[in-house]
Amino acid sequence: MTTRRVLIVTIPPYEGGVPTKARILARHLQRLGHDVTVAHYAVLSREPELCAPCWSWRTPALRAGTVFDGVPSVAVGCRFPELEFPYYHCSALWRKTIAAYDRHIAVGGNILVSNLLHESGVKHMTWAGTPFFEDRQDRQATMPVLRKLVDRVVLSPLLARLEHRLLTAGAPILCVSRYTRRRLQELGGRADRLHHVPVPVDLDLFFPPTTPASAGVIGFAGRINDPRKNIGLLLDALALARRSGTALTLKLTGEPDVTLREKVKEKGLDEVVTFTGFLTPAQLPEFYRSLDVFALPSHQEGFGIVGVEALASGLPIVSTRCGGPEDYVQDGVNGYLVDHDAKAMAESLTQIVADRPHRSALSHEARRMAEERYGLGPFAQTVGDVWESVWGDRP
Known part of the structure; x- marks a missing residue:
């Protein structure tokens, strides 16, 4: 097996299901002998020094570090992060980062983060959890009135169109559930490019207790x-x-x-x-x-x-x-x-x-x-099959 330099492009890996998926995938590929780096866009609220908001003359920057207890990482800033959609634009910083690797995988809640790879023109696959709007609607309901109006009239329609463009572009999408696969197909995804790949669980780490917990x-x-x-x-x-x-x-x-x-x-x-x-x-x-x-x-x-x-x-x-x-x-x-x-x-x-x-x-x-x-075996097999369909070799 040839060692590959793999870049996992994802959202900020701090909490929730997406970082869990990114961590599982990174560890799996490391066990196979690959050099893995996790790259994520920097958000204004957590990494303001890397971002260039509209009121600043600052130049976007990137910062190397580690995530998931030692996996190399890169945080990439952007211009106008307060508008949100620039997070998914493949800037010069992103192009330089992406070009340093020979295998590319996007991991997101929805598929929008894969646009960074789509715009760069590299072969890639995406592991996604849910359609954009279903990921969005509850958050939208809690937004301040003005922010909600801007989101409904401008941002959500723009991002929904981006989702449709990515669904019809033809890059393979790994769907965490049959529900997600069905919904993405209804939104325009090609059935032959949508693969059911559930998130595996470490059966040696998660197991029943020797003595059952208290009732109730x-x-x-x-x-x-x-x-x-x-x-x-x-x-x-x-x-x-x-x-x-x-x-x-x-x-x-x-x-x-x-x-x-x-x-x-x-x-x-x-x-x-x-x-x-x-x-x-x-x-x-x-x-x-x-x-x-x-x-x-x-x-x-x-x-x-x-x-x-x-x-x-x-x-x-x-x-x-x-x-x-x-x-x-x-x-x-x-x-x-x-x-x-x-x-x-x-x-x-x-x-x-x-x-x-x-x-x-x-x-x-x-x-x-x-x-x-939900063990690692079925996950590894399906990921390997899709990997081979994209790059012609096994991971």
């Missing part, structure tokens, strides 16, 4: 302040279940913003909701093993990586019908799928917690599915 400990991991995660629904379900006599408690990763903390207080749940603070990837397995049931209350998920991590940890899942999780939550087999309804979620959580033999059966099936479908 419900959990969620993710960006709890993101409106798309719909934590309010889970709080409503928790309150309903407790009023009906089921002693549920809830553990949430991260730090709540003022709005979320007030919701917890308003519902009288201060004593039964615990916020763990931000957890590192190394801390997440123990978090899952401390739970009895995992809940996914999201409005929309392209995949829901935390759900597969929960499966591998032997956790039954109660999820809304929100897209990606419908690939791996089998109703009545390893968990339950419910509508966006607090009463339905409360009833499913209560059913699992109250019936311990049933909970054990769901747990067994959860782990079995993770082992059969």
Whole structure:
């Protein structure tokens, strides 16, 4: 095998599912012997010294560093970052960065970040999680009035057109779920260029506890302040279940913003909701093993990586019908799928917690599915096949 210099182009790799995907892919390619670098656009709020906003005469810059505990990285600044779409423009800085590598892969929530590779003219593939608008609509609802107006009238239409151009350009797209593949095809993507490639889970890292957790400990991991995660629904379900006599408690990763903390207080749940603070990837397995049931209350998920991590940890899942999780939550087999309804979620959580033999059966099936479908083997095979279709060799 020839060692390749691989550039993974992605969004800022700080939190959420996209950095998890980028980390998994980078580690996989490193294990195969390749030299891997992660490049991301620098955002004004976190790396202002690299950006050149409209009120500044500063020249955009780049900065080398590391991410994911030692993977080389490059942060690339741009002009006018406050307009957002310049993040996806292939500037001279980006062209110079891209030209130094011989294999290129874009990793994003949506496919927009792949425009950096598309404009540069290099062969590439993209690993994507969700269509642009479905990734956008909940965030748009929370924007200030003027920002929301600009987004609806100018930015979102521009970015939606860019998405369509990329979908029809023909570069292969790895879709994290059947839901994502179907939606991208409906938006204009070519069926023969859309490949189903779920996010794998490390089965040696995420595994069931030797001693089961206490009954009734419900959990969620993710960006709890993101409106798309719909934590309010889970709080409503928790309150309903407790009023009906089921002693549920809830553990949430991260730090709540003022709005979320007030919701917890308003519902009288201060004593039964615990916020763990931000957890590192190394801390997440123990978090899952401390739970009895995992809940996914999201409005929309392209995949829901935390759900597969929960499966591998032997956790039954109660999820809304929100897209990606419908690939791996089998109703009545390893968990339950419910509508966006607090009463339905409360009833499913209560059913699992109250019936311990049933909970054990769901747990067994959860782990079995993770082992059969979401290990590294199937992921490596499909990524290798698409790699070969682009560059003519195996990774």
